[in-house]
Amino acid sequence: MKSVAPVVAVLVIAAIVHVLLVPLVGPFYGKVILDIGINAMLAVSLNIVNGFTGQFSIGHAGFMAIGGYVGAIITYYGSFVLWGSAMEQGATGQLLFVVGCLAGGLIAAVFGYVVGLPSLRLRGDYLAIVTLGFGEILRVMLQRSDDVLTELAAVREALPVGVITKVGGALGFTGVPFYTTPLAVYVFCGLTILVAYRLKESTYGRAFLSIRENELAAEAMGVHTTRLKVRAFVLAAFFAGIAGALYAHEVGVTLTPRELGFQKSFDIVIMVVLGGMGSISGSVIAAAFLTILPEALRSFAEYRLIVYALLLIIVMLSRPQGLFGVRELWDLKKRRGAVT
């Protein structure tokens, strides 16, 4: 029972967002609500690495890109194979989309392992350098990819391996079916939060925190630090990959390498830092806030970046540990006066 109830809660909340909230607010704010869910997934998953284990990854958008492109290849070229064109399908299309999301997450996790293993064996800032390099290499490679195939015959000829490089280059992957629904976003987002939460509250997850606090002492306690750091990194990459696939299939989004470059990685880092390194609720709130803020400031477009930067400086000066520090929203009530 204990483990089923939260999953049910996630499904109910996702259903409410899907059936009531998004239709009520209209397409523009509906897209903002989708973006909040996707960004919350990215921030919470990055927090598992940066917040829990105290490593510093600044290439999270790279995993998002992998998930996005893998998901898009599966739904776009998969649709050609199954239905002869990339037009959206009904329920079976949704099924293909979910497969695409999960495959995107898994492939991103594999990349996470390959990128993480060598750099996480070392202590210090190597991870930051490696993840930065990874994101940039990936971006350049995607920019140099070939045009998207639009003819069934050409697709048939290129299958199965040839389509991997036909993802549109710098212009982006056009024609990806719009499958992303509020339900899908909030189910995956809810599951991400649930996994992160269970991790933080378990003894196993506390070992992640101990690495951040004092790596040497953690090792002396019997924590296999390298293994746990790699696991945290792979898990984060997995969720980022799913978030990327959700993003790739959003209405009005063209998947381009530029959008998922260093700037995006940094946006996610800012969400984590602002919300508090290690705080899940902080990440969610910061992700929501930093998604809404640019939209709210759109009418003064010229001043937008100034306000944005100013706000960050104020928060960092007045609350350098972020909104919640390592604690959670619900901790504030439980333990008043506890030092964050």
Added chain:
Amino acid sequence: MTLVIEGLDVHYGAVHALRGVSLKVEPGQIVTLIGSNGAGKSTTLRAVSGLVKPSGGSIRFDDKPLAGLPPHDIVRLGIAHAPEGRGIFANLTVHENLELGSYIRRDRAGIADDRDKALALFPRLRERLHQSAGTLSGGEQQMLAIARALLARPRLLLLDEPSLGLAPQIVQVIFGIIRDINLAGTTILLVEQNAHMALKVAHYAYVLEVGAVAMADKASVLAASDAVRKAYLGVH
């Protein structure tokens, strides 16, 4: 259960920190390593718990070679290390710190039992159970470091400078508890700069000087020897 170190060599880059250190810890004893800064005391402990890799020599525990094993495997053999500078997890609560001490164990009942025992040794920690460990005083942090190490239910406890930076009164309390832990059956290898206190609680002692054992004898004998009194006990 005996710890035997023979001809231990440790290098930090070009620095030769330990030069052929040999020592032995018999079951049920408190053995102390004393010596000045940089003599290699902490390095010896770190080599035993696997935090540094020896470049030569052997470390055997229960006749099992330890050199080369990673720290997380060595803890599982029954050696717990309370590192120098306490190494507590400052942003976690006292309770969470203790929980991490028993990270390698799965026997819930045994863990709860040991936790109660540890909190009985350090009643101050029970009062502060849900406080962030970083808000504890220096003495309390040291107590936490020892209690946390005990929760691994070690057969051999490695203590690195438990008196570091503490008021003399607190040092007395901590050393009283170290003796209690030993009387309850845990073997202890204690590194100390406070030679006076260390020689008082220990059964056997080694004096380290620039990475090598200079003297070794019963603690009471060393405490009475002129050389030790002059060099480490401040008696002229």
